[in-house]
Amino acid sequence: MSASFDSSVPEWLAPEPRPRVYIETYGCQMNERDSHALLHHLAERGYERAATPHEADVLLLNTCSVRDHAEQKVYSTLGRFREIKQERPGVVIGVGGCVAQQVGESLFKRAPYLDLVFGTHHLGEVPGLIERAARERGSRPTALSFERTWQTVLGDHEAPDPGGVRAFVAVQRGCDRFCTFCIVPFTQGRELSRPSASVLDEVRRLAARGVKEVTLIGQNITSYGRKDPSEPDLGELLRRVHAVEGVERIRFLTSHPAEVNESLIAAFRDLERLAAHLHLPVQSGADTVLARMRRGHTRREYVELIELVRAARPEIAITTDLIAGFPGESESEFEATLSLVREVGFDNAFCFSYSPRPGTRALKLEESPDEATRADRLARLLAVQAEVRAERNQRWVGQEIAVLVERDNPRRAGEVEGRSPSLHPVHFAGRIDELRGTMVRVRVERAGAHALAGSPA
Numbered sequence: 001m002s003a004s005f006d007s008s009v010p011e012w013l014a015p016e017p018r019p020r021v022y023i024e025t026y027g028c029q030m031n032e033r034d035s036h037a038l039l040h041h042l043a044e045r046g047y048e049r050a051a052t053p054h055e056a057d058v059l060l061l062n063t064c065s066v067r068d069h070a071e072q073k074v075y076s077t078l079g080r081f082r083e084i085k086q087e088r089p090g091v092v093i094g095v096g097g098c099v100a101q102q103v104g105e106s107l108f109k110r111a112p113y114l115d116l117v118f119g120t121h122h123l124g125e126v127p128g129l130i131e132r133a134a135r136e137r138g139s140r141p142t143a144l145s146f147e148r149t150w151q152t153v154l155g156d157h158e159a160p161d162p163g164g165v166r167a168f169v170a171v172q173r174g175c176d177r178f179c180t181f182c183i184v185p186f187t188q189g190r191e192l193s194r195p196s197a198s199v200l201d202e203v204r205r206l207a208a209r210g211v212k213e214v215t216l217i218g219q220n221i222t223s224y225g226r227k228d229p230s231e232p233d234l235g236e237l238l239r240r241v242h243a244v245e246g247v248e249r250i251r252f253l254t255s256h257p258a259e260v261n262e263s264l265i266a267a268f269r270d271l272e273r274l275a276a277h278l279h280l281p282v283q284s285g286a287d288t289v290l291a292r293m294r295r296g297h298t299r300r301e302y303v304e305l306i307e308l309v310r311a312a313r314p315e316i317a318i319t320t321d322l323i324a325g326f327p328g329e330s331e332s333e334f335e336a337t338l339s340l341v342r343e344v345g346f347d348n349a350f351c352f353s354y355s356p357r358p359g360t361r362a363l364k365l366e367e368s369p370d371e372a373t374r375a376d377r378l379a380r381l382l383a384v385q386a387e388v389r390a391e392r393n394q395r396w397v398g399q400e401i402a403v404l405v406e407r408d409n410p411r412r413a414g415e416v417e418g419r420s421p422s423l424h425p426v427h428f429a430g431r432i433d434e435l436r437g438t439m440v441r442v443r444v445e446r447a448g449a450h451a452l453a454g455s456p457a
Ligand code: SAM
Pocket: 028, 066, 067, 175, 181, 182, 183, 184, 219, 220, 254, 255, 256, 281, 283, 321, 322, 323, 352, 353, 354, 355, 356, 357
């Protein structure tokens, strides 16, 4: 990364040693991407990355507020940062991301030692805010407005980890769906897509750098291109990415069932290098709950959609997100979720206990089941899902699958680890210096709860 000082760099940062920044990141891949972008902006202003908060001059926290637990983690980390600032008062502490967007300036009341707060749309301004906070102690600069363009929230930056085998490419941001439980539309704003030319440019550069697998990410990626008739939809974008030489595997996240169209299903049928995996959150198996969540589809429509996708790509792995204990959820509504897990046969499901979020419409619905009931339902859901997953994993035994090799097997010497199209870790005997970044066909011999093992075919 280029990093040179110029006359605008304030004295407290210059000249040597270079100021060091530590970033802790919570939440989704978009936050990971944002932290990389932040580091990039800061490197251009002369910063180095610190491995621990104890070595850093600037401590940043990129936060998630999707559930209360994630928000609480922010306050406990801030408590740790406070201790560092007590030892070294010159340290600058900043909070960004979804909690910053949600709580705003009142974060200063909760954490008076905090120096700056920045929202999800202002990453490029953070170096300037840090410098102001350091120059004018107590000024507490913020950048929280919802003014943005695709360049400011999806724009290119030098992707990190040269030599990495996999990379994320942000193509869409924000959400217009307003599911009644979800805070994302409030913290990330309306849907915005990155022009396909810019997406393809980044993919080509990644491929030239040796990246073999790209994952296109967006908070509601199935809305890609919808606001601009001159742009492709997601299915067509995948086709164009598929045509980039050197890209051996493509993935995308996260889709909404009501928005999966024929073009996307056709992409699964036609594009060999599009991984046979669809993450399609359903949240509940009861029509009444789906309606209260305003998901815009019924259970039957979801099941029929999965049938179409499986007809297009029979070996596809289907994963989902599920919420237990949504407001007013009765025992029989909950059981409908359990029966959907069995009916679809999810390869994996991320299961959550409902968490009330500020500003969302679900707060105005009936009360959610009490905490003990929510915990009990979550445990039952996890148990059924584990059973279904174990059963589904067995179907790989005896099959030959393509594995993109990434690293040594962290648990067993002499073996390497890669990912299958379905995202399962796969282990087999081999040397990482010879195999890293290669696609190896592996015959699966054993399937555990989370991983597969086999031998090169
Ligand atoms: N746009 C994606 C979608 O529609 O699934 C991602 C939304 S969110 C980042 C990921 C998952 O968190 C959701 O699918 C949902 O299962 C869960 N989630 C969101 N809000 C929640 C809440 N208030 N309580 C519990 N789980 C929640």
